[in-house]
Amino acid sequence: MKKPVIDASGVNLTFQTKDAPVHALKDVNLQIDKGDFVSFIGPSGCGKTTLLRCIAALEAPTGGSLTVNGLSPDEARKARSYGYVFQAAGLYPWRTIEKNIKLPLEIMGYPKAEMDERVKRVLDLVDLSGFGKKFPWQLSGGMQQRASIARALAFDADILLMDEPFGALDEIVRDKLNEELLKLWDRTGKTICFVTHSIPEAVYLSTKIVVMSPRPGRITDVIESPLPRERPLEIRDTPEFIEIAHRVREGLREGHNA
Amino acid sequence: MKKPVIDASGVNLTFQTKDAPVHALKDVNLQIDKGDFVSFIGPSGCGKTTLLRCIAALEAPTGGSLTVNGLSPDEARKARSYGYVFQAAGLYPWRTIEKNIKLPLEIMGYPKAEMDERVKRVLDLVDLSGFGKKFPWQLSGGMQQRASIARALAFDADILLMDEPFGALDEIVRDKLNEELLKLWDRTGKTICFVTHSIPEAVYLSTKIVVMSPRPGRITDVIESPLPRERPLEIRDTPEFIEIAHRVREGLREGHNA
């Protein structure tokens, strides 16, 4: 039997705020296997970001157990298992785009030549070649977001946690990056957790779709995708695709009415 | 003959940066009439935000002429004609959500009782009732964005400038807010300039769709929508709708390959 990479059982998280405590995650059970591409979808404020943060050991669950590669999330973090793309770009304003992308490479001690080469490659990947020497505030919102994706892709993390990475991008770029991401995933066998608001995107990318509902955030449905690993863009017109999309939409709608 | 509310002719804008100047807008010609709902769509970094900023007098074109209500953008700004929703939420971290929404009302000197009533109404509208007393960092990304929309809707501006307001929202909420926005537009007769990356959203909402292409940012197509003002969500399955969407997609694709 395969051991899951991420194993959550009965995870709960309550934020203590000044007025009333906010119950952000309730009894979350989830197994993610190595090489899975998992999308999280759910209404705004349902706890998607919080769940990702728990996995990355940026937030500690107040109840339940959560392991990553059999370790605690914090140990996994120390083993540098994560690449995280935040919901906001979060570039450092005193570094150029290039230097921002180099940041994790510097920290993980990549050799100089390899750094340069990797920076070049990921800049190309997100279509930002030529903007490496600019500062973040000189870029448009979508360009900043792409830079932050490039930063997370520049180094080799087992697990990619991506919080609405393509939210600010137009359909064409988005399609292109979706394809690139799938290629990268296929090539590297990374495990990817991906938050999105786009149902087609979720269905197109994932091997597993997690539908959440709000207040308190719960998992209402986990859909294993029957789609093949090889996915041309045209797959979006197949009946299987449309069926899964429908199921996700229904799950979402229910969550909204709950 | 109706005089346009916004009238741009030959607008150019070049940013001076330390390395090379960035030509962000090139020869932009555009007429927007009173009560128009105009969507801007185009690849990331093509100058949509910049154009909106020019209209709002936050950036000065380096060439061409631009008038708003027959006035210069700056005079229009002083007449408090604009409600602006920025691409990032931009809430003031030291104010609660409620107080953030009150901010423009305080500045424009609304009476106390009306302020409270308006805050309540727009919080309801964006589905954030109960979060009024929270601080921005206690809200999820999508909730912050909704709060920033509420802030722009709380007061009565002639012209609404919205820069990807629904980017971080899930489909269901997005549909709901789209409908609400259309209702509000219909009721108030505001002129709305709306940046989006979603082709269906642009087609569903607009009376006029402006397609842009990047580097330097130009307008490649302006599509007048033949759809009626009254638009149920189901309109998205009609052949007219699909046709316009197709035309927009083609325009976009061309821009990318240019």
Added chain:
Amino acid sequence: MKIAIILLVWIGLWWLNTRLARSAKTAWFVPVLFGITLLLLWELTVRLFGVSPVILPPPTDIALAFGSEIPTLWEDFVQTIIKGAFSGYIIGCGSAFLTAIIIDRSPFLQRGLLPIGNFVAALPIVGVAPILVMWFGFDWQSKAAVVVIMVFFPMLVNTVAGLQASDHMQRDLMRTYNASYIQTLAKLRIPTAMPFIFNGLKIATTLALIGAIVAEFFGSPIKGMGFRISTEVGRLNLDMVWAEITVAAIAGSALYGLVSFVEQRVTFWHPSQRG
């Protein structure tokens, strides 16, 4: 009548200055004109009201004294600014920076040392100066010690505040990289602290000068700006006193300008520098 003349000159020059400030080409002249205004008003007041030169000498006398005493002024400048203030500034700011980093690392030290550090650093210089003169002797070393104590506190407070100024997401990013403490410090916290650090460095420049000069009042060799000032006040050579003060002001402004210049280079990304 006399007051009217003075007021008239003032208003006239102020008006001219506001006009100059509007254009970028003439902007550099604004502080100069402001200074000229002050000096002119000073000269007028002293002359018109016949203020004794023993109370307040007119700027022209000061300029004369300045011109004729350059060698003395230079000797005093070297003694006080270069030897006393400068070395103290470097040591004081440097050690405050290091202390901030050390206590930032250890919550235990932070809780234990910061309140006591505040306390020790709040010792008023004028009380400490005689003691330091007793410990470090009459020459510039004791002045440098006074400067160290004076600049330490502002620098420490600002650096500590700056090291805590990075936002949540920026820090979370470092956590996901499992960046070591040193890496987070070098690549995130020190850059975000820079605007605060320069704030401290700027305040410290002026404090360093004051400290070095004031310390000489409590014992010194027979040279140095503080020595000269107190001696010449006693001799009622107020023009020489003001000449020394002018040197102090020029040196201080130059140092401050230098720090601001470096600040602009280093914190170009901060909204307050982007204009």
Added chain:
Amino acid sequence: ADDVTLQLKWVTQAQFAGYYVALEKGYYEEADLDVTIKAGGPDIAPVQVLLGGGADVMVDWMPSALAARENGAPIVNIAQPFKSSGMMLTCLKESGVTSPADFPGKTLGVWFFGNEYPFLSWMSKLNIPTTGGADGVEVLKQGFNVDPLLQKQAACISTMTYNEYWQVIDAGISADDLITFKYEDEGVATLEDGLYVMEEKLADPAFEDKMVRFVAASMKGWKWAEENPEEAAEIVLEYDETGAQTIGHQVRMMGEVAKLTAGSNGALDEADYQRTVDTLMGGGSDPVITKMPEGAWTHAITDKALN
């Protein structure tokens, strides 16, 4: 009653006992005067206060007063309660100083702020440069206290017979371990604590009259203080607002000060004046005053006050 403000040269101590006694015993009141005594401090230049209008009359040493006069401050001596000088250099025997001839190569502590003139005159009389080197003396600007001697940062320091000398003694150094050089003995004595006013004010008869009464009452205070040192010291202590003085020290100070005021009835002795001027002008290449002062003193007040 007429208001008079007196600016002292230094902090409240028995050095100024006469004025405090006159105030406390009501001698000023009897003379129909309402006197305010302002204590001085290390950076108060009494002349400046006088010129700024902050005081009517001040206590100052003659060298700095004459230097100020030459500098354009028109001040006049109207009375001289102190007859002799209390200034001296106090040296540690172990430093090897036995006579002024041993000064070269040594470090000497000197008070500045206008108090350096007697020292500079003496050194130029001895022909010893004050700029350091093997045959000059290294001069330190001495701070407020006798630490430089105790810490052996200087071979000799400036002291007053009535004050700092005893602080050295109190610090535990016996008189046998010290050697002192009194300016009086070295023939370079200059007049100390005198009363000075602005020249132009003296032209006003009302002001002159006020000063006459003031000097008379002050001298009465001084003579009482000389005779009753213990009580005088207590009065001084009473007026010391810092609460830092001790009775023992003040009583002893009063005793020593009495020796200096003893020979004076308040009138300036012309011979003393001339000697002071000669000392100051005889300063070789760099004299303290360069021309013979004119009208720097008057007997007008004391003549009326003492009869």
Added chain:
Amino acid sequence: MKNILPILTVLLVIVAVWYAAAIKMNAPWTYAQAERAGTEVTFSEVVRDTLAQERPVLPAPHQVAQELWDTTVMKKVTSKRSLVFHGWVTLSATLLGFAIGTTAGILLAIGITHNRAMELGVMPWAIASQTIPILAIAPMIIVVLNSMGISGLIPKSIIAAYLSFFPVAVGMVKGLRAPDAMQLDLMRTYSASDAQTFWKLRLPSSMPYLFASLKVGVAASLVGTIVAELPSGATRGLGARLLSGSYYGQTIQIWSALFAAALLAASLVIIVGVIEKITLRRMGMAA
């Protein structure tokens, strides 16, 4: 009160170092005395003597504590030998000066951020003004003010204000300029007046900077008052106490006055810190 243990630990270390230093620094005097008296001293005698000298180079902690106790608790607060009395004199001038200085600093900062002529013209001179050694002009200020009939608290407060206004102004300028472009743009779209932008945006974002400066400012203001008390003929207050202590070489008295002053400064800084915490928490900024 999780702070108690760390503070006590650090204190303990400091006191230990202090005692060691006191013995080391006072010993030469003891040996010199013994030599003059021609006697031999044992080490324990040296230790005992160094910790009980009347004019030590460095008084031992217990001597300072004893003096502090004697001059605060054991004296009536109205007595001129009471440090409480002198402390109050200093404190009142400090507070007044700090109030004046802070107000001036904030007003200057507002002027500088809103008026270009001010920014260009005044800032360099404000900087220059701070390089004037205050002790040099303190007596002159006092003489001038005295001749204008102003005396007592005000001259001291003016000097205190002079020292505290600058850190406040510098920090405040930085703080008022801290809002980022988007926050300012929002105000522009509302066509908010300068005053509105100030109250609703610039002022709130300047708070962290303001408080960091206020802490420096309040300490500087105390230094200013003490400086002003030294030469001004002011005969009461901690400054006068320090001076007379120095003048009579009474190290123990200097150190206790010094400690009183530092205690005062530290309490003022702590009070500002508490106000900072409360304000920032209210504003939702102390996460």
